[in-house]
Amino acid sequence: MNRPLLPPALALRIGLAARALPGDGLRRLMPVLVEVLGLPLTERKLKELSFARLRSAGNGEFASTPRAILLRALGYLRGEIEPRIVDAPPPMPQPYRHGDMPGSLRVAVVCRSGERIDGSFSTARSLLIYQVSRQEVRLIDHRPVAANGGTAGDTPRDTARDAARLAVLGDCQLLYARTLSNRSSASLMRAGIHPVATPEGGEARARLAEFQEILRGQPAPWLLRAMGEGPRAAPEQPTRPNAAVAGSSPAAPACAASAESATSSAPARQPALA
The missing domain is CATH 1.10.150.590 (Dinitrogenase iron-molybdenum cofactor, N-terminal)
Incomplete structure (x- = not known):
């Protein structure tokens, strides 16, 4: 033979x-x-x-x-680039109407394949959007973002890339990614979006189930407000953002996050989840 x-x-x-x-x-x-x-x-x-x-x-x-x-x-x-023969297609979002899930939050997840948290915010080409309450996790949207190449750094071009991503996150309260740079974390928090880095990756629904445990326990006051349950609670946002987001996240103790690259002298401070 x-x-x-x-x-x-x-x-x-x-x-x-x-x-x-x-x-x-x-x-x-x-x-x-x-x-x-x-x-x-x-x-x-x-x-x-x-x-x-x-x-x-x-x-x-x-x-x-x-x-x-x-x-x-x-x-x-x-052999330095791992071959990816077949990427799982993006999952099909479920129908959702404003008010379907009272007491819920909107969470964006960086997923390159299926529903796995396996990407960096700085290079994300698409985002999965979930509506999350204490009882339910529902995928409601799949949003493409502007493609880019190369490695993210601290340049005006990279800042513009982050701005393009933030423009499709105007109705979200949290974002999960496998890696987050300090610059990206700071940009997200200025937009009122809580960044969560999960270096180990994993299935998005498993991570969101862990987040549900926080919601069922004693979530931080800012989370309660975002869910419409605390004082000065914010109303639920429409499903799609219509313009670039603006705002700031509440000041609170820092929580753990990983940095894909150190792009500032000090890490951005993040509001605690619980």
Whole structure:
């Protein structure tokens, strides 16, 4: 029996790298890999492939390819970017009308796949919106946000990206993400949205079930007000925001959060949940 030319895992990595390249990526990439690394192609050889060698090989086949695109292809080849063969589609929201769930809050969750908390607010391309009460968790909306590339930093462009995300969160009181930078946390709190970082990720409904336990116990006064149960309680917001949000979160003791990157000298203070 003939052995395959490439192990399936390596074939997948090369295929993903080729797909990341412009034009007929596989036809362009394979001769370059054979020229630079020789046959047989192995995991060790791919891991040792450098950006400079990939760019200059094949008479400069990829010399004009944008650096970001070539780095992404190289990340697949080296195994530094984990392949995601099939992403679970976004779940179907359930019908919801204003007033359906008295005493509830609106919670946004950064989910890249299905209903898992697996993304950063700074790079979020979509948000799931849940209505959460003591008795029920209901998915009511799936909101796309402006796509971006690269790593978030503390630049005017990154601030604009956060503003684009905040614009679709005007009716939410909390946001869950796997990672949150100090800058993003501060932006959310200025908009009156409580940021919750969950570095371990996990299923959104499991995390929201934990939040329900807080609501059934002794939630913080600001949560009671948001639920319409405390003094000066705020009315429930419409389902969709119509403009960029503004405001500030209540001052209270800090609660734990993780930072995806330190973008300010001191971490933002967050109101406590309980």
